Amino acid sequence: MNTALELKGVVKTYGSRRALDGLDLAVPHGTIFGLVGSNGAGKTTALAVTVGLLRRNAGSVSLFGEGPFDPSRHAGRVTLLPQDSRLPLHARTEDLLWFYGRLQGLAEGALRESIDEVLEWVHLRDRRRSPVRTLSHGMMRRLTIAQAFLGRPELVLLDEPMSGLDPREAARIRAILKRRHDAQTVVISSHNLHELETLCDGAAFIEAGKLVRQDSMDTLTRRSRCVTFFLEPAGQPLPMEELKKTLLDATWEQALDGAELTVRFLEEASRAVDVNARVLEVLLQHGVGVLEIRRGSALESEYFSATDSHASSVTPLPPPGSATP
């Protein structure tokens, strides 16, 4: 596999605490890749170690198969949107991007074009002469996204890129990320699993500084092997015998409340679109109300099931009104 980023057994400690505990990760070249994990799982640390902001205690990092981050080789080819970092407030938007671009080694003409392009993406062209301190929180966030795409880097690392963005801007950034899909490798760390599910080609679940699972989004969510039908009203009798005849190799699961019917099938035997057509036909013939059809399972439920053992140590909140122990 042609990897843009590979981490092997990376360990990063803060005192006695292990933020990364032998993390392995391989991000395929040219993909949009999601990092999923609970707070403190090590996602931000992994990104910071990748670009050398944090020093690792053990393990190896390789960018484009060329070894760890080295400014002389990778400056301008790898960029980062850090999570909790403030831009210099006195600089003007355009001047700041100009400064960053020059540091990346961009020539004046290319840099001018690139600044126009990224400011257009993030809707800040009209604020190009504004000092950063006059921008709203959301605008500053957009500017940090813009700096990450300056000069068309090969690998872009985004730590919680959509936090603080209004829904319209978030949708716009998602569209931009999708469009750039083939040109660059983009790694996104986010808690918004629905967003990652729609954006990413692959994802890794990280917990307690370790990789729990990594795969393509299709495999993780079983998009090509599973279709779920949301039924209304819940609990109505289903024509199971007839349904089973339509797909002999499939397995059928009905939710306890009867509101969902999940069909799992062999990828080699059937295509999701055919399964959908056949099952839907039977359901409609028998007057079963179908509200929604979803291909695959939600990334969220896959993440929960993959990381249950890590989450089980979390103490549930006491019910309202109960005494604090």
Next chain:
Amino acid sequence: MNATLRNTWTVTLHELTDSIRSRRAIVLLILYALNAVVATLIFVKVLHEMENQFEKVVGVAQAEKAGGTTTAMWKNRHFRELISHLVGNKETAEKLLETPPLALFFGWLSFFYTPLLVMLMSASRISEEIWSGSVRFMMFRTSRLSWCVGKYAGQALQLLVALLLSGLAAWITGWCRMAFFDPGANAAAIAIFSLKAWIYGIAFLGLATGVSQFIASPNVATAVGIIVMILFGVLSMVAEWVTRQPWQEILNALDLLVPGGHKMDLWLPDVAHAGVAAVFLLALGAAYMLAGYARFSRRNL
């Protein structure tokens, strides 16, 4: 151009423009110029009072403006011999006496306030970027060394402009307020002292930049910078006072490692002394800065 040098220059220019935008440079220039003007006015007034007293004693008419009697006294053979005796070196004394009094005062003043102003303005420059996290936007674009050296060079250029401007302010004040004022001689001497104060200030700038790389909190970095500066001053004073061996030898050796140990040599007009002192001071500045860099290059950002 080599990428490291190019990036260092880019950071230097950005440091200058950022200081102007943040009004930091404006504050710096106003502080230096105001300091020079006020101190020169006080100097001229004190000089005038002293001359009036002197003129009263010798029974000559009192001048309306300062400078006349001093200029005459400065050229007096007995006075020059007295100064030669005090300095301990006739040639050095003669050279110093060729310097206009206002320029000597400006030199003393610049050497006195430059270290403190450098600490106040520069010891937080890197630490505030570590503190706010803005450093993270740059460290994947250039090497840590070129960034630090660029910040150092940008601050050094600002300091040079500030000192030259304060020299100009002192020169204009003297020209307006002194009766006998040689514009050419004063301008040349003030310019030389501005450059010497700059070299002296660069050693402290290295110290400020070094401390700033060690400490992530801007306020703590400024406080530590000032404390270290005071300790360095105390070391130089103690090294001068102590005569008991082997402490004198040890303290003199340690004194070579602080800017104060080279200050008097830099004052001297001959190139042999001043040149060596300048090289030492520039090297000390670089050494302090690189000592800080040894920490910064390995720190988590």
